[in-house]
Ligand SMILES: NC(=O)C1=CN([C@@H]2O[C@H](COP(=O)(O)OP(=O)(O)OC[C@H]3O[C@@H](n4cnc5c(N)ncnc54)[C@H](OP(=O)(O)O)[C@@H]3O)[C@@H](O)[C@H]2O)C=CC1
């Protein structure tokens with residue numbers, strides 16, 4: 001008699017779920033990519049815990065609890081009526097209220113918000129905070145819009161979204177294209193509609209009206225803290241390392257800041273048009289002035305620092321030789337070819353500040369070449385972790401100092417690193433932080449789903 005072992009049963013179970021999803025969601029490639037990366041790494045869990053298969057956990061968790069799609073009509077400065085699409089994917093509330101960012105970018109569609117929301121479930125679980133997974137946004141493009149247009153769009157967007165969110169229901173925050181300005185307009189409209197000041201309904205607020213100190217820095221700092229822990233395994237640190245950070249937005253800016261504080265030389269960063277290379281080290285004050293103050297193009301950096309160079313095509317940033325690469329811009333920005341180039345140029349570590357910045361093929365190249373790899377859902381969890389700390393401060397009507405929040409952030413990132421390493425070792429994939437993070441994040445949610453019945 002042929003005995004089919006547990007591993008075989010587990011892989012057949014995962015194949016069954018994924019093949020069915022592929023048939024019904026072939027038009028959602030980013031969502032399928034995120035699901036594939038996670039669920040196949042859970043094979044050892046299903047092999048060891050058949051009860052999860054019996055309770056159809058995978059079939060349930062890949063299906064969002066709710067997807068809300070809505071029209072957003074608003075008027076631009078010329079009086080023309082504009083129409084955009086709005087989304088909120090409320091993926092899982094097994095371990096807490098829905099929690100996740102809002103992305104305003106022309107590429108936003110249901111596939112994008114579902115990939116982000118699915119990743120968010122396990123990222124939020126890894127933080128140890130009581131927060132479920134969600135994501136939302138719109139295909140609205142903030143670029144080139146006046147403050148008044150952005151305000152009117154945010155008010156129109158929140159007029160619809162407010163029906164589905166709340167401090168105990170669903171708490172949005174920022175992501176690409178949604179910074180403190182947009183959060184302020186969204187928050188103001190919500191409070192106007194509710195006729196009440198409800199600071200816990202959204203995070204990333206300015207500190208002057210309930211935001212947490214260190215939230216702006218949290219994702220970028222947290223990514224560097226996580227990579228720092230990883231480097232300790234090879235008796236290295238950021239000191240003296242050459243670093244490339246893609247993007248020049250919120251995550252990138254503060255990843256650069258923390259890497260520089262730890263003694264690294266950050267030689268390149270980018271925006272969606274191209275990248276700058278400064279062998280003397282990026283002048284972060286100039287980048288902040290260009291991006292945070294003037295919302296201009298990174299190309300203007302070379303006007304201030306003529307020894308630096310600017311190259312059109314942001315993806316070429318990965319041709320720059322570095323010890324540590326921190327992709328902090330957007331999904332799938334490092335493909336197989338760029339990954340191979342990084343390896344050829346001697347990269348030691350990759351730390352994902354963005355969500356899903358490496359393709360599955362690129363990740364395979366990292367593992368084949370034994371490069372230290374800090375996966376996004378673990379490495380960039382600092383932002384949502386401090387969002388949860390903002391929720392805690394709001395509900396207790398307390399206001400912690402920057403140092404208090406930063407200390408909690410460092411502790412959370414070290415815990416995520418240790419829990420991911422321990423899970424990887426326990427389930428037979430020692431040193432594979434991708435598998436470890438997925439397993440550690442999943443088990444907590446899975447056990448909560450089992451305890452709460454078939455819902
Ligand atoms: N904000 C947060 O709290 C967290 C964000 N993240 C993730 O980090 C990444 C960056 O987010 P964040 O810093 O908040 O966003 P920002 O809008 O502040 O910055 C995004 C940066 O990436 C660039 N960019 C955006 N889209 C593309 C693209 N398609 N190709 C190349 N470059 C692009 C932007 O360039 P340009 O200015 O030209 O548009 C900008 O420099 C995203 O993947 C996000 O999901 C992860 C965890 C937390």
Ligand SMILES: N=C(CCC(=O)O)C(=O)O
Pocket residue numbers: 099100101102123171172173174175203355380381383384385387
């Ligand atoms: N955009 C974020 C932050 C989400 C949050 O702070 O709720 C992310 O974790 O991807």
